[in-house]
Amino acid sequence: GGGYRNDVWYSRDGTSWTQATAAAPWTARTGHAVVVFDDKMWVMGGFEGVGGDLRSDVWYTLDGISWTSVTSEAQWTPRLGHASVIHNGELWVLGGNLKGDVWHSQDGKSWAQASPSAGWSGRENHSAIVHEEMIWVIENDVWCSPDGFTWTQTAYANPWWSARSDHTAVVHDGNLWVLGGWNGESVW
Numbered sequence: 001g002g003g004y005r006n007d008v009w010y011s012r013d014g015t016s017w018t019q020a021t022a023a024a025p026w027t028a029r030t031g032h033a034v035v036v037f038d039d040k041m042w043v044m045g046g047f048e049g050v051g052g053d054l055r056s057d058v059w060y061t062l063d064g065i066s067w068t069s070v071t072s073e074a075q076w077t078p079r080l081g082h083a084s085v086i087h088n089g090e091l092w093v094l095g096g097n098l099k100g101d102v103w104h105s106q107d108g109k110s111w112a113q114a115s116p117s118a119g120w121s122g123r124e125n126h127s128a129i130v131h132e133e134m135i136w137v138i139e140n141d142v143w144c145s146p147d148g149f150t151w152t153q154t155a156y157a158n159p160w161w162s163a164r165s166d167h168t169a170v171v172h173d174g175n176l177w178v179l180g181g182w183n184g185e186s187v188w
Helices: none
Strands: 008-010 017-022 031-036 038-048 055-063 068-073 083-087 089-097 098-104 112-115 127-131 132-137 144-145 150-157 166-173 175-179
Touching: 017 144, 031 089, 038 089, 083 127, 083 132, 083 166, 089 132, 127 175, 132 175
Parallel strands: none
Antiparallel strands: 008 017, 031 038, 038 055, 055 068, 083 089, 089 098, 098 112, 127 132, 132 144, 144 150, 166 175
16 A cells, blocks of 8 residues: 555565665656666666656666666656666667667666667567577567667567566576566456
8 A cells, every 4th residue: 555665675585575765766656667787776767656757767776775866867758667678788778658669878877769669569568688699578479689779570469378468577497488467457
């Protein structure tokens, strides 16, 4: 209960958790992206609970307690449900808010658009991962790119799993894995 959050927690074993901060300086939000890059945790964009605004801000921390604002407005439009990865020594933002654009940055402050439309349809709450030196974007279809600029569709209206969003994807034991998600039907 209580709406959106900006608290930060950590654990070494997944059993015992410690609160790093009850209120990080970035606004309480959901639909944001978090990655580890340059030995820092980065928080990017999302939907803030206060006033309901979409964000394009970028923050980083070394310890989860002290946060640094890199920019209050990145060059990409405010969004939620985007995916982020680290590829070729850069931060990447992929889609979100039903967009199909791709952005990259070496420092989180200056962003360049790799593609205004990567070929895949505009999307949000999809997954993106890096595997075998390729960026993979996974929703109901599967796309990959060696550089973030050129994209190839590897699976079409996917016959293996049913349509979904809000799923996760990981690489394990040399394979791409898709786990869970939502099929758009209310269950409550």
